[in-house]
Amino acid sequence: MIEINDVSKWYGQFAVLTDCSTHVREGEVVVVCGPSGSGKSTLIKTVNALAPIQRGSITVNGIQVCDPKTDLPKLRSRVGMVFQHFELFPHLSVMENLVLAQVQVLKRSRAEAVERGLRMLDRVGLSTHKDKFPGQLSGGQQQRVAIARALSMDPIVMLFDEPTSALDPEMVGEVLDVMVKLAREGMTMMVVTHEMGFARQVSDRVIFMDQGRIVEDCSSDEFFGRPESRAPRAQDFLSKIL
Ligand code: ADP
Ligand code: MG
Numbered sequence: 001m002i003e004i005n006d007v008s009k010w011y012g013q014f015a016v017l018t019d020c021s022t023h024v025r026e027g028e029v030v031v032v033c034g035p036s037g038s039g040k041s042t043l044i045k046t047v048n049a050l051a052p053i054q055r056g057s058i059t060v061n062g063i064q065v066c067d068p069k070t071d072l073p074k075l076r077s078r079v080g081m082v083f084q085h086f087e088l089f090p091h092l093s094v095m096e097n098l099v100l101a102q103v104q105v106l107k108r109s110r111a112e113a114v115e116r117g118l119r120m121l122d123r124v125g126l127s128t129h130k131d132k133f134p135g136q137l138s139g140g141q142q143q144r145v146a147i148a149r150a151l152s153m154d155p156i157v158m159l160f161d162e163p164t165s166a167l168d169p170e171m172v173g174e175v176l177d178v179m180v181k182l183a184r185e186g187m188t189m190m191v192v193t194h195e196m197g198f199a200r201q202v203s204d205r206v207i208f209m210d211q212g213r214i215v216e217d218c219s220s221d222e223f224f225g226r227p228e229s230r231a232p233r234a235q236d237f238l239s240k241i242l
Contacts, residue, residue, distance in 0.1 A: 001024055001026045001028070001061055001156065001157055001188045002023060002024040002047055002060055002188070002190065003023050003057075003058065004020055004022050004043075004047070004058050005056050005058070006019055006021055006055065006057070007020045007021070007043075007046060007053050007057070008020070008053065008055040008056055009052075009053045009054055009055075015212050016039050016042050016212050017039050017043060017046070017053070017212045017213075018212045019213065020039075020043060020212075020214050021056075021214070022214060024157070024188055024189075025188070027186045027187075028188060028189075028204045028205065029188075029189045029202050029203045029204050030204065030207060031192075031198070031205070031220070032044065032190065032191065032192045032193075032206075032207045032209060033199070033206065033207070033208055033209070034209035034210055034234075034237065035237055038209040038210050038211060038212065039209050039212040039213075040161075040192040040209055041192060042212075043209065044081075044160075044190055045161075046058055046065070047065065047079060047157075047190065048060075048075065048079040048159065049065050049066070049070075049075065050076075052066070053066060060075065060078075060079060060156070061078075061157075073105055074105075077101065077106060077155075078153070078154070078157075079156070079158075079159060080151065080153060080155030080159065081150065081161070082143070082146050082158070082159070082160045082163050083162075084161055084163065084165055084166045085166055086134070086139075086143050086145070087146065088142055090133065090134050090135060091133075092133070093130070093132065094121070094126070094129055094130050094131065094132055094133070094137070095114065095118075095121075095130040095131065097134070097145060097149055098113070098116075098117035098120065098148060098152045099113040099117055101149070101152075101153060102152055105153070106153065116152050117130075117148070117152050118130065120148040120152045123178075123181075124144040124145070124147055124148045125144065125174075126144055126145060126148065129145075138171060139166065139167045139168060139171050140167055140170075140172075140174045140175055141174075143163055143164070143175045144175060144178055147163075147175075147178055147182075151182075155187075156188065157187075157188040157189070157190065158182065158187055158188070158189045159191075160179065160189065160190070160191040160193065162192050162193060163179070163193070164176060164195060176195060176197075179191070179198065179202075180198070180202050183202040191203070196224075196238070196241065196242055199220065199223075199224075200220060200224050203220045204219065205217065205219055205220060206218065206223040206224075208223075208233070208234040208237070210231075210233045210234075210237075215234065216230060216231050
């Protein structure tokens with residue numbers, strides 16, 4: 001579903017990604033972890049062309065992300081993205097947040113968008129909050145709305161960039177629960193997170209990044225089950241966060 005081949009990216013002289021290759025199969029959940037500044041956010045942003053690359057190639061469901069002929073708004077509409085800071089429109093109600101892109105990008109009728117929106121809000125347990133504004137919700141609820149908004153676009157993959165790291169600890173669980181459910185329902189997911197409990201529970205593979213390189217890319221069982229075979233940097237990192 002996602003193919004990342006020999007991707008490199010620079011900011012001026014600074015190599016933010018160096019020769020990164022990996023893939024995500026349909027229905028697979030891949031967790032990306034690593035120290036701050038190692039390029040995790042940049043890597044997942046390359047998948048929907050939010051971060052342009054200078055070398056290599058990326059395809060999503062066969063679509064060439066870096067081909068200038070690719071319709072990027074259309075591609076992005078099928079690649080759901082959830083950020084650390086929920087990025088909901090503060091002046092729009094929960095429902096209007098869900099309806100907007102469905103109508104503007106997917107050209108759905110308002111009625112259809114509302115119906116789809118309600119179903120997705122129900123999926124994250126928030127249908128009774130549809131008329132509230134983001135500011136009236138807790139952080140955990142706002143993040144669940146952000147997930148529902150992404151889902152209402154019928155994404156073929158979902159990208160998450162540290163979706164729980166801006167939340168108060170008591171709200172982390174409700175967001176992870178939604179993500180676990182999504183994973184179990186077969187969604188293809190690429191998730192930057194330091195929630196190793198989540199990684200162990202639902203991920204199929206774990207990628208560990210350091211200084212813009214993928215230094216570990218293995219099955220979750222291998223990553224958590226055979227600590228002695230991990231790259232020393234990954235070992236060191238895990239010993240600090242576990
Ligand atoms: P992570 O998500 O792993 O913390 P990022 O992908 O955000 O890492 O960033 C990787 C590196 O690239 C960091 O050193 C960061 O400072 C640098 N970086 C990110 N965005 C830019 C930018 N727009 N211009 C210059 N450097 C950047
Ligand atoms: Mg980041």
